[in-house]
Amino acid sequence: MRIAVIGAGAVGGYFGARIAAASGEKAEVLFLARGRHLEAIRKQGLFIESPAGNLRLTDVQATDDPTGIGPVDVVLFAVKLWDTETAAEACRPLLKPGTVVISLQNGVTSVDTLCRTLGEQHVAGGVAHIAATIAEPGLIRHTGTLARMTYGELNGAASARLSAFHGLAARAGFDAILSDGILRVIWEKFAFLAPFSGVTALTRQPVGVIRRVPETRALFLDAVAEVARLARSREIDLGLDIVARIETLMDSLVPEMKSSMLNDLERGGRLELPWLSGAAVKLGADAGVPTPVHRVIAAALAPYAGGPP
Numbered sequence: 001m002r003i004a005v006i007g008a009g010a011v012g013g014y015f016g017a018r019i020a021a022a023s024g025e026k027a028e029v030l031f032l033a034r035g036r037h038l039e040a041i042r043k044q045g046l047f048i049e050s051p052a053g054n055l056r057l058t059d060v061q062a063t064d065d066p067t068g069i070g071p072v073d074v075v076l077f078a079v080k081l082w083d084t085e086t087a088a089e090a091c092r093p094l095l096k097p098g099t100v101v102i103s104l105q106n107g108v109t110s111v112d113t114l115c116r117t118l119g120e121q122h123v124a125g126g127v128a129h130i131a132a133t134i135a136e137p138g139l140i141r142h143t144g145t146l147a148r149m150t151y152g153e154l155n156g157a158a159s160a161r162l163s164a165f166h167g168l169a170a171r172a173g174f175d176a177i178l179s180d181g182i183l184r185v186i187w188e189k190f191a192f193l194a195p196f197s198g199v200t201a202l203t204r205q206p207v208g209v210i211r212r213v214p215e216t217r218a219l220f221l222d223a224v225a226e227v228a229r230l231a232r233s234r235e236i237d238l239g240l241d242i243v244a245r246i247e248t249l250m251d252s253l254v255p256e257m258k259s260s261m262l263n264d265l266e267r268g269g270r271l272e273l274p275w276l277s278g279a280a281v282k283l284g285a286d287a288g289v290p291t292p293v294h295r296v297i298a299a300a301l302a303p304y305a306g307g308p309p
Contacts, residue, residue, distance in 0.1 A: 001027045001164060002072040004094050006087055008033040008041070008062065010132040011104055012078030013140045015149050015174065017046050017057045022172040030069050031062040032090075038064055040138030049135070050142035052173060071096035074165050077114065078104040078128070081275040088117040095122055100161045102126040102151050107275040108190045108283075111154065124162060125182035126151040127189050130174075131257075144254075148175035152182030187231045188238055192246050194276040195223030197261035198297035201271070204262065208255025221247060223293040227280060233287040265304055273298060273305045 001023075005016035008031035020029035033041060041062040048055040063069065072094050079087040084105065091101060101118060103110050104126045114123045129148040135141040149169065153159050162178060169176035179185055199210055199220045210216045221243055228242045239245070261271050277297040284291035303309040 001074065001168065003027055003029045003074045003076065003165075003168075004066070004069050004072045005029065005031045005076045005078065006066075006091060006094075007077065007079035007083070008037070008046070009078065009080075010134050010140050011128045011130060012076055013046060013134070014048060014050075014130060014132050014142055014147070015078075015104070015128065015169075015172075016076055017048050017055055017140070018147075018172040018174055019168055020057055020060075021055055023168050027168050028061070030072070031060060032064065032066060032069070033062055034064045036137040037134060038062055040136075044138050047139045048142065049139065050147075051145055052142065052147060066090050067093045069094060072099060073161065075099065075101040076104060076126075077101050077110075080270075081105055081107055081110060081272045082270060084110050084113050085117065088114050091118060098161055100124050100159075100165070102165075104128040104149065106189075106193055106272060107279055108186055109275055109279050111186070115154075120154070124151055124153050125186055127182070127185050129189070148177065150177040150179050150182065150185050152179035152185075154183065156180045156182070184236055184238065187227070187234075187236050188242070190276075191224055191227040191231065191238060191242060192249060193259075194227055194280055194294065195220050195246075196250070197259040197272070198223060198277040198294065198301070200259045200262040201265050201273075202297050202300055204265070206255060206262075207250060207253045207257045211250055219293060220250065223277075223297070226284070226289070226291045226294055229289050230280060230283055230287065230291070233289050265301075268308045270307055271301065271305045273301050277301070278305075 005012045041060050045058040046060050101122050102124045127150045131144045132142040166178040224243050224246050228238050231238050277294040280291050280294040281298050
């Protein structure tokens with residue numbers, strides 16, 4: 001099996017490296033990266049620091065040109081949300097009949113973009129749960145114990161292509177889940193991530209402060225409820241207890257945990273805001289579902305969405 005990782009950053013790099021290390025001759029894993037990260041991978045290999053065990057992957061096949069990779073069986077699509085359309089177009093040389101592109105991005109809109117660009121027959125849904133960063137070029141640092149990748153066909157059907165991929169992923173040293181309800185899983189993550197990203201970035205505070213202060217705790221839970229109503233309007237049932245489940249999740253996090261969007265804001269980087277709270281506002285307007293909390297978040301952070309104002 002040939003597997004291409006598009007966006008070999010913290011998420012794609014971690015899961016791709018684990019699969020490559022565990023698969024041996026059963027799979028050829030190729031990485032698409034750029035800049036100093038690509039240069040470091042080419043010269044020194046790809047390093048993983050993790051409580052699950054460190055990994056050094058040498059002789060890595062890495063490039064910035066997808067045409068040099070050619071057709072593959074599976075694409076792990078893990079670019080930042082603002083790069084979705086450009087990266088989707090770049091995927092075309094990787095496709096052949098039966099190729100499946102598994103999106104591991106945040107948000108709920110990227111699957112639709114991939115379907116429009118590449119054709120629905122090539123797209124599967126995916127969700128990554130992991131806390132990882134590029135500590136320096138060529139080095140991915142995983143913190144905590146959570147490392148889970150969930151994937152499934154958009155229509156919930158079993159397929160030979162994802163069953164074959166699952167056979168490799170399940171032996172790669174992370175939690176690999178083949179789901180028959182991937183759209184629900186995607187929306188469950190969105191119901192946590194959009195509020196968590198938005199409220200932490202809006203207040204410039206980690207989760208410990210958010211949950212301790214009654215006003216910000218209530219704001220977060222109201223934002224979760226808005227996403228739950230949005231999902232329901234799209235006939236995706238997150239369960240009547242979704243707000244309570246996410247509140248329990250929030251209470252289980254280490255107090256110093258920040259969202260990646262808050263980290264990006266503090267570094268003066270670009271924000272995924274338009275695809276998180278911004279997407280909630282747009283989808284709400286289209287469906288006639290009010291999203292006042294996400295509207296305030298999107299408006300208040302809009303001056304920083306492209307970097308420092």
